[in-house]
Amino acid sequence: MEAKQVLFTDVNTQTWIEEVLLNAESHSEFSADPNWSIYKKQLHGGQSEGVDLIEIDNGALRLSLLPTRGMGVWKGSYQEIPLGWDSPVKAPVNPAFINLSERGGLGWLSGFNELVCRCGLISNGPPGQDTAGNPIESDLTLHGRIANTPAHYVSVELDPRDGGWIRITGKMEEGMLFGSHFLLESTLETQLGSAEFAIHDRVTxxxxxxxxxxxxxHINVGSPFLEAGAQFEIPFAEMAPRDSRAAEGMAGFNTYLGPTTDYAEQAYYFKPICDDNGYTPALLSDKKGGLGFLVNFKQGDLPCFTLWKNTQTESAGYVTGLEPGINFPNFRAIEREQGRLKNLSPGSSYQTEIQISILNNSDSVDEIRQKITKLSEKSESIIHDEPHAQFS
Amino acid sequence: MEAKQVLFTDVNTQTWIEEVLLNAESHSEFSADPNWSIYKKQLHGGQSEGVDLIEIDNGALRLSLLPTRGMGVWKGSYQEIPLGWDSPVKAPVNPAFINLSERGGLGWLSGFNELVCRCGLISNGPPGQDTAGNPIESDLTLHGRIANTPAHYVSVELDPRDGGWIRITGKMEEGMLFGSHFLLESTLETQLGSAEFAIHDRVTxxxxxxxxxxxxxHINVGSPFLEAGAQFEIPFAEMAPRDSRAAEGMAGFNTYLGPTTDYAEQAYYFKPICDDNGYTPALLSDKKGGLGFLVNFKQGDLPCFTLWKNTQTESAGYVTGLEPGINFPNFRAIEREQGRLKNLSPGSSYQTEIQISILNNSDSVDEIRQKITKLSEKSESIIHDEPHAQFS
Amino acid sequence: MEAKQVLFTDVNTQTWIEEVLLNAESHSEFSADPNWSIYKKQLHGGQSEGVDLIEIDNGALRLSLLPTRGMGVWKGSYQEIPLGWDSPVKAPVNPAFINLSERGGLGWLSGFNELVCRCGLISNGPPGQDTAGNPIESDLTLHGRIANTPAHYVSVELDPRDGGWIRITGKMEEGMLFGSHFLLESTLETQLGSAEFAIHDRVTxxxxxxxxxxxxxHINVGSPFLEAGAQFEIPFAEMAPRDSRAAEGMAGFNTYLGPTTDYAEQAYYFKPICDDNGYTPALLSDKKGGLGFLVNFKQGDLPCFTLWKNTQTESAGYVTGLEPGINFPNFRAIEREQGRLKNLSPGSSYQTEIQISILNNSDSVDEIRQKITKLSEKSESIIHDEPHAQFS
Structure with a gap:
């Protein structure tokens, strides 16, 4: 049986569905599993006015997808386990209410509350003036524009193979006269009943x-994965703290504090190593090792990994970021110097792939830990105790 | 009989009502008075696109409330008397169209046309760089963000006691990662048939x-209250002109010019004194004393009062502001130095209360005048003819 | 028979029609011609969310009008000939998503894709600080605000005279306390079956x-009118290149390259001369002279003409601009110095008029060329090979 396509949004053909529910009743041919659903609506009120939201339920895993916010994943849950974090920004913010330039270029933070959001496409680091690139793009704001760029195209695929796959594709463009012009095509997919989802992106x-x-x-996780004594593991060839503040925490970079008053964020940069299939597992597990949040990413496409630790108090936003990237989130001029910018010729593309899995028992957590240990043993892991010129 | 609650908006539960009319027909149990109504709609077109508007009619007093603009009161009328002023900005402006940072931080003015709007919550003075506070909040824009922050929660209470009270509660949040995080809970209430409304705010x-x-x-009044020879009265312990421009007008600070070409605004700062119940009356009355616009405010909560005179020509915006505040609208660094900032510890709150009454006959105007005179006689009123370091 | 008025939007009376189709069926009395229609809708999705669009079909000429973008004309077609250009910005952008101040004041470009858009009303040149005007308006951004100001009033007139005229009037205001306050009333009209439309504007x-x-x-045209060897003609008294880059192209200023990699824009400034009726024809014709895009403008109202050549590659935006103006798009301080600013006293207005005609055969192209030649012969045409102080 063929996969079924449902178009939600296509600005070019002036197609848009305000509200729709796809489920076993409306699409009985899709799967024998009766528990899945895809519900699309538009939010109203507050700063969420006009935000398109897609709630995906694969029968076990729920995800809230935000076409209006660059196909970011707002939050989710697996069975009873919440996925995401508790940001001071409570609801999805329509980019129309956001001024990326304000607060010295840190306006991005006023909409930041997602489980998964992208930083890019022309820059993903701090704000500043980088005059070496396209002149119209030297005025950089924190983390770039893509998380605040609404999708102009959204479609759903119901693929009946292997019990059923849900795939949601969104497209965003960043472009203007005299500026660079990128297309991001993003597909989120999840198999019915599974504890996993994957994101496949292509930038052209x-x-x-x-x-x-x-x-x-920017993959952001809070409780219950994150807690005092939670562990972070990744197989890597080399790592360094981003700055002197991060260097202070080198002794415990791979474990976490509980919610801590006046904690100042720390970031660590890694060169990951991958398994035989080219994937790197990055694991956050709770103290007892009974819960794991696993990010597997295609290391060849995403050769840079940033660990962001922000274990402030709960009300400030207790969160850690597991952040695979094509580069590190330094100021763009540094990344250019280090040769980590992707230089895309006209018409060419690059792709990325990440998989996120929820591990809800100690066996599955242990299995990944053992895998990471084995991968780590393949080669020496160089650890810089101080910031290193190669990284930041 | 119990008060009836009607929820209009709650972003957290994804509740929002596009259009609804509450009146004697739909809620006959509320009151014997058949003349009240509450009509909620969403505006469309121009810069009003997407603005939620609530029109309240208590049978005598009408108010247009703007959830999308921080629960500001756009305008009103009492019987045939218009309340508000004629701004060059004619209709409510969706904050999505406003860039507070533009025009050197004066972008706020491009949406300013309300009868009552709030300035705050982190700053209510002029734009500038104040680096002594939270670093992410040093880039201050005129009058802060709260008047351009949409309410994420709006509910109506119909309370049948005393012939019927209408109460409308809205909630706004200002918060983001690394920034301060305030909740403003605001209730506007009016009794059926009355010439008054009150605002009760709590900031947490x-x-x-x-x-x-x-x-x-920022309570802004134009004709017919404001006219050549209109009077302003308030009982106060001390006052001073804000600057040299205001000092020019000290001789007539408590009376008004008619619409005046090339008039430059003048502001006066007062330390009010209150009655035995803790309220300060601030009165604007027309020349003949037959019409009065009275602001009563809880002086302990709002110890600073600003009189803003802007008697420009009608087409420029002929208006005066009666402005109780927790502080004066100076640049925040000055207010910090003067100890007038509210320093709120985590979880704590402050409250404010203002009542606005329309006086439509000389007896009621005279009564308030006599009250103000008596209160003024309780202590010496220090008048500084020049700006004074304690104020500005 | 009288003209019929249909009101689409009036914010003052809270009138707005979300979607409507006017055609021979709904308004049979309008014309014997059955092929016309006016379709109004609101766009959704992407950065077009909330944009009002009016699609006009006079039976031969189609135009897409954007009330939300200052009554700009997005694009059109005449029979099978597309009108407009292929901007990197593919769909109409809601001004709510645009920050004019970003990118050093060049944010305007992120919404630029129209066939006809206006630059003004306080400034139409490059960004910068011009402190000589109204102090609240010294922070200038590229091309001003009017193209990103939604119309607060939109009405349609169906006038049965001469087989039928469609007229669409929109009103926009630029104004705020302490700022200047302009009203733009704009009427676009087209006769059923014609290859022409006119725009009549009044600024008060x-x-x-x-x-x-x-x-x-800013009237912007791409293929098929623009191509290698396309011609530009206008009768003029004097002209000069804007800058040294434009001076490089003086030898061929009136002809065009094909899409050219790394082409940098060139602009030429003209003092046009007019025919006995006061109109100046500006013609873009394709290489063979079988297709012409003609702009006729009332020269007394629009005494300055700018030719913008931007023959970049197709994917960058291959386009030329035929741009009548009350002034040249220099920085405002220059235009003030040259006496080209319109100084409007309170209550006074100025008007402009442009007509755009599509010529789809060599006879009509030749006729206009001959007219331009004749007009050109009326007086000497001074050509400056270098930038001239009078112009830029």
Missing amino acids: NLGPVTAESELLY | NLGPVTAESELLY | NLGPVTAESELLY
Whole structure:
């Protein structure tokens, strides 16, 4: 049986569905599993006015997808386990209410509350003036524009193979006269009943000249995965703290504090190593090792990994970020110098792939830990106790 | 009989009513008075696109409330008397169209046309760089963000006691990762048939650390209250002109010019004194004393009062502001120095209360005048003819 | 028979029609011609969310009008000939998503894709600080605000005279306390079956003092009119290149390259001369002279003409601009110095008129060429090979 396509949004053909529910009743041919659903609506009120939301339920895993916010994943749950974090920003914010330039270029934070959001496409680091690139793009704001760029195209695929796959594709463009012009095509997929979802992205240069791109996945996790004594593990060839503040925490970089008053964020940069299939597992597990949040990413596409620790008090936003990227979130001029910008010639693309899995028992957590240990043993892991010129 | 609650908006539960009319027909149990109504709609077109508007009619007093603009009161009328002023900005402006940072931080003015709007919550003065507070909040724009923050929660209470009270509660949050995080809960109430409404506000620090707050009620009145020879009265212990421009007008600070070409605004700062119940009356009355616009405010909560005179020509915006505040609308660094910032510890709150009454005959105007005179006689009123370091 | 008025939007009376189709069926009395229609809808999805669009079909000529973008004309077609250009910005952008201040004041470009858009009303040149005008308006951004100002009033007139005229009037205001206050009333009209449309604009100073205004029509054309060897003609008294880059192209200023990698834009400034009726024809014709895009403008109202050549590659935006204006798009301080700003006293207005005609055969192209040649012969045409102080 063929996969069924349902178009939610296509600005080019002026197609848009305000509200719709797909489920076993409306699409009985899709799967024998009766528990899945896809519910699309538009939010109203507050700063969520006009935000399109897609709630996906694969029967076990629920995800709230935000076409209006660059196909970010707002939050989710697996069975009873919440996925995401508790940001001071409570609901999805329509980019129309956001001024990326305000607060010295840190306006991005006023909409930041997602489980998964992208930083890019021209820059994913801090704000500042980087005059070496396209002149119209030197005025950089924190983490770039893509998380605040509404999708102009959204479609759903119901693929009946293997019990049923849900795939949701969104497209966003960043482009303007005299500027670079990128297309991001993003597909989120999940198999019915599974504890996993994957994101497949492709960034294409639609512009006339070679253009610089940065991209990073800001994957943000709080309780119950994150707690005092929670562990972070990744197989890596080399790592360093981002700055002197992060260097202070080197002794315990791979474990976490509980919610801590006046904690200042720390970030660590890794060169991951991958398994035989090219994937790197990055694991956050709770103290007892009974719960794991696993990010598997295609290391060849995403050769840079950033660990962001922000174990402030709960009300401030207790969270850690597992962040695979094509580059590190330094100021773009540094990344250019280090040769980590993607230079895309006209018409060419790059792709990325990440998988997120929820591990809800100690056996599955142990299995990944053992895998990481084995991968780590393949080669020496260089650990810099101080910031290193190669990284930041 | 119990009060009836009607929920209009709750972003957290994804509740929102696009259009609804509450009146004697739909809620006959509320009151014997058949003349009240509450009509909620969403505006469309121009810069009003997407603005939620609530029109309240208590049978005598009408008010247009703007959830999308921080629960500001756009305008009103009492019987045939218009309440508000004629701003160059004619209709409510969706904050999505406003860039507070533009025009050197004066972008706030491009949405300013309300009868009552709030200035705050982190700052209510002029734009500038104040680096002494939270670093992410040093880039201050005129009058802060709260008047351009949409309410994420709006509910109506129909309370049958005393012939019937209408209460409308809205909630707004200002917060983001690394920033301060305030919740403003605002209730506007009016009794059926009355010439009054009150606003009860509570500001709570939801963040993890003590945070600085400023708040001021920009209550703006034009014709027919304001005219050549109109009077302003308030009982006060001390007052001073804000600056040299205001000092020029000290001789007539408590009376008004008619619409005046090339008039430059003047502001006067007062330390009010209150009656035995803790309220300060601030009165604007027309020349003949047959019409009065009275602001009563809880002086302990709002110890600073600003009189803003802007008697420009009608087409420029002929208006005066009666502005109780927790502080004066100076640049925040000055207010910090003067100890007038509210320093809120985590979880703590402050409250404010203002009542606005329309006086439509000389007896009621005279009564308030006599009250103000008596209160003024309780102590010496210090008048500074020049700006004074304690105020500005 | 009288003309029929249909009101689409009036914010003042809270009138707005979400979707409507006017055609021979709904308005049979309008014309014997059955092929016309006017379709109004609201766009959804992507950055077009909330944009009002009016699609006009006069039976031969189709135009897509954007009330939300200052009554700009997005694109059109005449029979099978597309009108407009292929911008990197594919769909109409809601001004709510645009930050004019970003990118060093070049944010305007992120919404730029129209066939006809206006630059003004306080400024139409490059960004910068011009402190000589109204102080609240010194922070200038590229091309001003009017193309990103939603119409608060939109009405349609169906006038049965001469087989039928469609007229669509929109009104936009630029104004705020302490700022200048302009009203733009714009009417687009087209006769059923014709290959032409006209725009009649009136700008009125609603403010209290004399205010400076700039206005320019950015009329943008790509293929099939624009191609290698396409010709530009206008009768003029004097012209000069804008800058040294434009001076490089003086030898071929009136012809075009094909799509050219790394082409940098060139602009030429003209003082046009007009025919006995006061109109100046500006013609873009394809290489063979079988297709012409003709702009006729009332030269007394629009004494400055700018030719913008931007023959970049197709994917960058292959386009030329035929741009009549009340002034040249230099920085406002230059235009003030040259006496080209419109100084409008309170209550006074200025009007402009442009007609756009599609010529789809060599006879009609030749006829206009001959007219231009004749007009050109009326007086000497001074050509400056280098930038001239009078122009830029």
